[in-house]
Amino acid sequence: MLAPRIIRQLEEIVGKEQVTCDPTDMLCYSYDATQQSFLPDAVVFPADTAQISAIVRLANREQVPLFPRGAGSGFSGGALPTRGGIVLVTTRLDRIVEIDQDNLVARVQPGVVTEQFQQAVEKVGLFYPPDPASLKFSTLGGNAAECAGGPRCVKYGVTKDYILGLEVVTPQGDIIRTGGATMKGVVGYDLTKLMVGSEGTLGIITELIIKLLPLPEAKKTLLILFDSIDGAAQAVSAIIRGKIIPTTLEFMDAATIACVRQATQLDLPEEAQAVLIVEVDGDAALLERQAQRVLDIVAPLGVVGTRVANTPAESEELWKVRRSVSASLRNVNPDKFNEDICVPRSRVPEMIRKVDVIARKYGIPIVNFGHAGDGNIHVNIMVDGRQEGQLDLAKQAIEEVFAGALELGGTMSGEHGVGNTKAPYIPMELDPAAVAYMQTIKRALDPNNILNPGKIFLEAPVQAS
Amino acid sequence: MLAPRIIRQLEEIVGKEQVTCDPTDMLCYSYDATQQSFLPDAVVFPADTAQISAIVRLANREQVPLFPRGAGSGFSGGALPTRGGIVLVTTRLDRIVEIDQDNLVARVQPGVVTEQFQQAVEKVGLFYPPDPASLKFSTLGGNAAECAGGPRCVKYGVTKDYILGLEVVTPQGDIIRTGGATMKGVVGYDLTKLMVGSEGTLGIITELIIKLLPLPEAKKTLLILFDSIDGAAQAVSAIIRGKIIPTTLEFMDAATIACVRQATQLDLPEEAQAVLIVEVDGDAALLERQAQRVLDIVAPLGVVGTRVANTPAESEELWKVRRSVSASLRNVNPDKFNEDICVPRSRVPEMIRKVDVIARKYGIPIVNFGHAGDGNIHVNIMVDGRQEGQLDLAKQAIEEVFAGALELGGTMSGEHGVGNTKAPYIPMELDPAAVAYMQTIKRALDPNNILNPGKIFLEAPVQAS
Numbered sequence: 001m002l003a004p005r006i007i008r009q010l011e012e013i014v015g016k017e018q019v020t021c022d023p024t025d026m027l028c029y030s031y032d033a034t035q036q037s038f039l040p041d042a043v044v045f046p047a048d049t050a051q052i053s054a055i056v057r058l059a060n061r062e063q064v065p066l067f068p069r070g071a072g073s074g075f076s077g078g079a080l081p082t083r084g085g086i087v088l089v090t091t092r093l094d095r096i097v098e099i100d101q102d103n104l105v106a107r108v109q110p111g112v113v114t115e116q117f118q119q120a121v122e123k124v125g126l127f128y129p130p131d132p133a134s135l136k137f138s139t140l141g142g143n144a145a146e147c148a149g150g151p152r153c154v155k156y157g158v159t160k161d162y163i164l165g166l167e168v169v170t171p172q173g174d175i176i177r178t179g180g181a182t183m184k185g186v187v188g189y190d191l192t193k194l195m196v197g198s199e200g201t202l203g204i205i206t207e208l209i210i211k212l213l214p215l216p217e218a219k220k221t222l223l224i225l226f227d228s229i230d231g232a233a234q235a236v237s238a239i240i241r242g243k244i245i246p247t248t249l250e251f252m253d254a255a256t257i258a259c260v261r262q263a264t265q266l267d268l269p270e271e272a273q274a275v276l277i278v279e280v281d282g283d284a285a286l287l288e289r290q291a292q293r294v295l296d297i298v299a300p301l302g303v304v305g306t307r308v309a310n311t312p313a314e315s316e317e318l319w320k321v322r323r324s325v326s327a328s329l330r331n332v333n334p335d336k337f338n339e340d341i342c343v344p345r346s347r348v349p350e351m352i353r354k355v356d357v358i359a360r361k362y363g364i365p366i367v368n369f370g371h372a373g374d375g376n377i378h379v380n381i382m383v384d385g386r387q388e389g390q391l392d393l394a395k396q397a398i399e400e401v402f403a404g405a406l407e408l409g410g411t412m413s414g415e416h417g418v419g420n421t422k423a424p425y426i427p428m429e430l431d432p433a434a435v436a437y438m439q440t441i442k443r444a445l446d447p448n449n450i451l452n453p454g455k456i457f458l459e460a461p462v463q464a465s
Numbered sequence: 466m467l468a469p470r471i472i473r474q475l476e477e478i479v480g481k482e483q484v485t486c487d488p489t490d491m492l493c494y495s496y497d498a499t500q501q502s503f504l505p506d507a508v509v510f511p512a513d514t515a516q517i518s519a520i521v522r523l524a525n526r527e528q529v530p531l532f533p534r535g536a537g538s539g540f541s542g543g544a545l546p547t548r549g550g551i552v553l554v555t556t557r558l559d560r561i562v563e564i565d566q567d568n569l570v571a572r573v574q575p576g577v578v579t580e581q582f583q584q585a586v587e588k589v590g591l592f593y594p595p596d597p598a599s600l601k602f603s604t605l606g607g608n609a610a611e612c613a614g615g616p617r618c619v620k621y622g623v624t625k626d627y628i629l630g631l632e633v634v635t636p637q638g639d640i641i642r643t644g645g646a647t648m649k650g651v652v653g654y655d656l657t658k659l660m661v662g663s664e665g666t667l668g669i670i671t672e673l674i675i676k677l678l679p680l681p682e683a684k685k686t687l688l689i690l691f692d693s694i695d696g697a698a699q700a701v702s703a704i705i706r707g708k709i710i711p712t713t714l715e716f717m718d719a720a721t722i723a724c725v726r727q728a729t730q731l732d733l734p735e736e737a738q739a740v741l742i743v744e745v746d747g748d749a750a751l752l753e754r755q756a757q758r759v760l761d762i763v764a765p766l767g768v769v770g771t772r773v774a775n776t777p778a779e780s781e782e783l784w785k786v787r788r789s790v791s792a793s794l795r796n797v798n799p800d801k802f803n804e805d806i807c808v809p810r811s812r813v814p815e816m817i818r819k820v821d822v823i824a825r826k827y828g829i830p831i832v833n834f835g836h837a838g839d840g841n842i843h844v845n846i847m848v849d850g851r852q853e854g855q856l857d858l859a860k861q862a863i864e865e866v867f868a869g870a871l872e873l874g875g876t877m878s879g880e881h882g883v884g885n886t887k888a889p890y891i892p893m894e895l896d897p898a899a900v901a902y903m904q905t906i907k908r909a910l911d912p913n914n915i916l917n918p919g920k921i922f923l924e925a926p927v928q929a930s
Binding site: 100101102103104105125146147149153154157158160161170174175176177178180181182183184185186187188189190191193194196197198202213214215237240241243244245283285286289342343344345346371374375376409410411412413414415416417418422426429430431433434435436437438440441442443444445456457 | 565566567568569570590611612614618619622623625626635639640641642643645646647648649650651652653654655656658659661662663667678679680702705706708709710748750751754807808809810811836839840841874875876877878879880881882883887891894895896898899900901902903905906907908909910921922
């Protein structure tokens, strides 16, 4: 519980109607996509940078933890108020300030919804590639804080690659500008890229300068069915080795296909043990040839079916297969742990075999799909938390999945971040000296440990309420 | 002068023959492309990471400043031993450890020469785009420390965009690994991108994991002559607005053309007041059409001549014009201050006009050329330092050039870095809170201020010897 004087000060900063301590209201800001829930002591909705700065200064004065939050669509608990305190919601800062068509640069506030921004720039023939699955409601500020990815990152890179500059409120309440609107800039340390992916622990993003690309002229989508997981995985390597980097190279294993088949009317033949969805984009004149080259490359690898989309509507139809995955998994088991490990792409077959061994060992269904083109596989460990011992088994399986990814030269998170869920596993991936180096940065910049404490690697994990 | 016990310890670490205190030997490690010279107290040539770590620990114990150095090709003084101490040369760590063709990733030591690395990956059909002018002798470690650019960055991005991970010796001598060999990874703070461009002040890079691309199938080069600077500058914006992002979009002003004309046999007609060199690359089938579109776009903007290269040899001939610039400038005046300001590309015409006003005001020739495609113009202030007052005039002109770039939303350095030369001007670009944030990071990580002290923004500028 916050002292009434703190609530009063919050109300003075943002106005009475932009602070709530009502448990029912606050519940909406207690959870994210991880299905954990932590009730804060207050939720505040600032309107601008000055108010955010004032709130941060207040939190420092009063030694209250502060948890910045966008849309709360994160998959690692990065925005959760794991130790009460104040949740600071940035969704009122939702203006696209400028789309500069001459310089292919936009200036936006952190609360702008990803898809709305994409639509706005596409309207003028421009392109913002990062496309996390949550793009219909995730915010650009949250995308930057977590360094969001998505299917198109194979070709176009992740959120970080599109953030040129930021306005940031530091952990002590100063307002700083990092980077700028130019394509190049090397003056001082690169605080922009340090901030992106730091999950709100080193500052609160209050404005973003975003790099745009010309919108590709056209795209072409292929759905390719394989008779084995190995064939599909080898196809990924073969396509890249063939010097083609598709826009997306999505993968679904047999368990995923079974879920989709069960939950939808989509026609997926029984002999299909793995699916790749390959999309190429660019100059319309080239796409036909590129698509054919992909088909030629994969042909010897056990292809049992191919569908080619030539229009946006047909492409949409193929993507339905991929989009129906998340919902269809609910039929397997009610509780899903979606771990987004990433390995060098040639190691994907080995990784899938490792996961298979782990699933058998613990007798838990594990469903794999995701961004095979960059080795970023979503490993979904499906359990029923109501059954005794299942959550413990899931935990052990997760740890083995992480260990497997690390053995193959990979990482435990390609795009979801660490948040509070992966924090306990950090010592598996980062050596102690590297953690110490990071902790030194955090402690120096946030000496009172106000901003999103207990996240990433900094302290012992906390228990969900 | 270093105490003999320090020299002895250095010799114990690297071997007697890998340490020198001979002034004649040391002279070679006292300067860089800025033409400043600072004599160190010792130069040491470690063979591996363990030796580098031991040297850093020694420097901390003995409180001796340590200056990491690659090939010394920097343009801002980043590698200069501005306060004596030890120069640590990384050129013996010169191995290409691995080129992984399946995953388009290479692992290299910091002393590998940029061009040698490019040739090695091109031999297997791969591509490392960053191409600083010094690539024939610059090292990849130095490129990363300064975040080097080059003409191809318009389309392909800068060094930072290709560094996936690092091994680093921290300012206190720990060995850490940052990032990794995967295309995505969001575990912990992004120390990789923090390190790249930090000019050896936050750690010494001892290994690099580098992202590669498939080598483009073909390229086509156009040299376009304009009757005015404005026409050429407008052409840059028009090409980008036309949704073409060429591989390179290089620019030369009238003064540059005059230098080239005087110093070489190259045929450049008198009416040419500006030159653009435009290169497009990619699928051979597309290039003809892309080149034609570029020519169509620029046609109304005062084109007085066009040359198109269809073969690598013809392309090489066109690039000779650009390559002869640096040498030909010596005819204007003996001393050159090459400032690599960067502005949003649509502001290039205004920037050139500002520079023209400054040149007239101070009566100093200023020659502009560079990477117009990303707004990164090399403003060369040409003086004769032997004449009284000329260096002072140059300093004033430089400050006004920086102010002009900042007024247009630009930066004082697109790719050369800050080093010791731009450090005095930092308060013009970065607000005090941002500088304080950076200084907090440096002080926390390098409490003894051992690693490359006096660089970037940290302390008052020092005088060249």
